[in-house]
Amino acid sequence: MNVDLKTQYLGLNLPHPLVVGASPLVDSLDRVREIEDAGAAALIMHSLFEEQILMDELAEDSYVHGHEETFAEATSYFPASSTFALNPETYLERIRKIKEIVSMPVIGSLNGRTPSGWTDYASDIESAGADALELNLYFQPALHADHPAKIEEDAIKIVKSVCDRVQIPVAVKLSPYFTSLPHFVKQVAGAGAKGVVLFNRFYQPDIDIEELKTVPQLKLSESSELLLRLRWLAILKDQVSIDLSCSGGVHTPVDVIKAVMSGADSVQLVSCLLKNGAGYLSALRTQLLHWLEEHEYPSLQEMKGSMSYRNTPNPDAIERANYVKILTAAQIQDRFGPVKW
Ligand SMILES: Cc1cc2nc3c(=O)[nH]c(=O)nc-3n(C[C@H](O)[C@H](O)[C@H](O)COP(=O)(O)O)c2cc1C
Structure with a gap:
């Protein structure tokens, strides 16, 4: 039996749902070729960060107007420029280059939290050739003055400002921490987004009790993190008409099946590829196919949403x-x- 694994995500016709999520996997062009050879359905760029764009603009301003001291002070609040593998111009150049060497869709990624000028970069990413754009709204409100309604209002302003600037479809990568996620996702759709990505992972710093300092942590995910995603995919599937992408905790063929049954139109992989290499993607696809054959599903579409809330x-x-x-x-x-x- 020939099972049809095709899926549609953000208007893109994908041969199967396995997409490489935003990560440094795109930093090497050789790795990008490996990802394409492994048969990825699409590739998401790592993010161009608001902080990176602001830093670049401040640097240019200080050069033109001779405000080096102001620049030094202002940028002391930002991560060191060496934190970012690419500056905004080289980021756009990287998209152009990747588009030249692969035929899979390439999705750009913009990452920020305040409604301001950095969203202009959405149209630059589109002009560089990206087939779609992921907008990552990564923020953790920490001040009592952060009013919940204002936070959501600002987030929707960002979504609208990005969607208004581009013709390519936009997906918004979210955190799970909303009082009413379905309500917020409806607003995201109303602002023009074609999809949401569930969810960002938060990298909580640990505490070093001897040195009395916080220690940043980067841990790869585990399958147990998928449960939160499954729940919200299942709930959102019946209530919103925009596309759903699952990001976080997908490591095995069973994880992929659960995400699709819950309602995912695409399934993003990062940690499992960082652990097992790009070739793991093709093994996952083969095992997904076998499982569907064994269970006599004619297509992935048939299985999609079969475990949604309804x-x-x-x-x-x-x-x-x-x-x-x-x-x-x-x-x-x-x-x-x-x-x-
Ligand atoms: C090393 C590393 C770098 C990442 N960089 C980005 C990024 O630039 N932008 C973004 O939206 N997500 C980024 N992510 C988050 C991933 O896209 C993904 O949402 C997260 O790792 C959960 O998926 P996983 O369980 O498959 O790893 C990064 C993750 C890792 C591990």
């Missing part, structure tokens, strides 16, 4: 009922053996 036989498992049930002593005993208190 389609799941026990929707209360996604709701409060499950939370209440799972916390009973009997459940704990079943799972961990006799309770010792």
Whole structure:
């Protein structure tokens, strides 16, 4: 049987749902070739960050107007320029170069948090040849003065400002921390986005108790992180008409199947490729295909959303009922053996 793995994401016709997520995997052109050879459906660039763009603009301004001291002070709040592999111009150049050497769709990535001029870069990314754009709204409100309604209002302004600047489709990469995620996603769609990416991972710093300092951490994900994504994919699938992409915790063919059953139109991979190499993508695709064949699905489309909130036989498992049930002593005993208190 020939199972059809095709999917549509952001108006792009993809041969299957496995997309390489935003990461430094694009920093080497050889790696990009490997990714294409492994059969990736699409490639997402690592992000061009708001901080990077502002720093570049400040540098140019200080050069033109001779404000070197102001520049030094202002940029002391930013990450060192060596943090970024590419500056905004070389980032655009990298998109052009990648487009020359691969035939899979290339998705640019802009990453920021304030409604300001950096969003102009959306049209530069489009002109450089990107087939779509991922807009990453990575922020963690930490001040009591951060009013929730204002935060969402600003985020929607950013989405609108980016969508208004480009013809290519835009997906918005979100965090799970919204009072009402479905409501917010509806607004994202209303502002012109064609998709959302669920979710950003937050890299929480640890504490060094001897040195009394915070220690930045980069840990690759594990499959357990997928559960949060599955829940929200399943809930959003029936309520919003924009595309859904799953990012975070996809490591095995079973993870891919769960994400698609929950409603994902595309499934992004980063940690599993950093661990296993680009070739792992083709192994995942083959195992996905075999599983669908064995279970007699004619197509991936047939499976998509089959475990969405509406389609799941026990929707209360996604709701409060499950939370209440799972916390009973009997459940704990079943799972961990006799309770010792
Ligand atoms: C080393 C590294 C660099 C990343 N850089 C970016 C980035 O530039 N922009 C972005 O939106 N996400 C970035 N991410 C997040 C990934 O795109 C992805 O959302 C996250 O790793 C979860 O997917 P995973 O479980 O497959 O790793 C990065 C992740 C890693 C591990």
